[in-house]
Amino acid sequence: TGYAAVQVGIANDGKTNAGKQNDTGARMIGVGYFHNLSRQSQISVMYNQTDNDANAQYIAIGGTNVAPGVDHKGLFLGLKHTF
Secondary structure (H helix, E strand, O other): OEEEEEEEEEEOOEEEOOEEEOOOOEEEEEEEEEEEOOOOEEEEEEEEEEEEOOOOOOOOOOOOOOOOOOOEEEEEEEEEEOO
């Protein structure tokens, strides 16, 4: 009564009017599992890892601001209930 999910994200280097911004890309992978407890309730767990280039500042699930180039990992545990 549950399902698994995978998410992959790739950000290329950014661009401005002045040209390409080097080392601003990132790669992210996330995996999760969602389990139905009943018709109204679901529990979920997700793990996310982001690999930033030297000047990138992307964050993972539940993350906060990071300095440029810092890699980030996140773990999320959630409960959804429909009334």
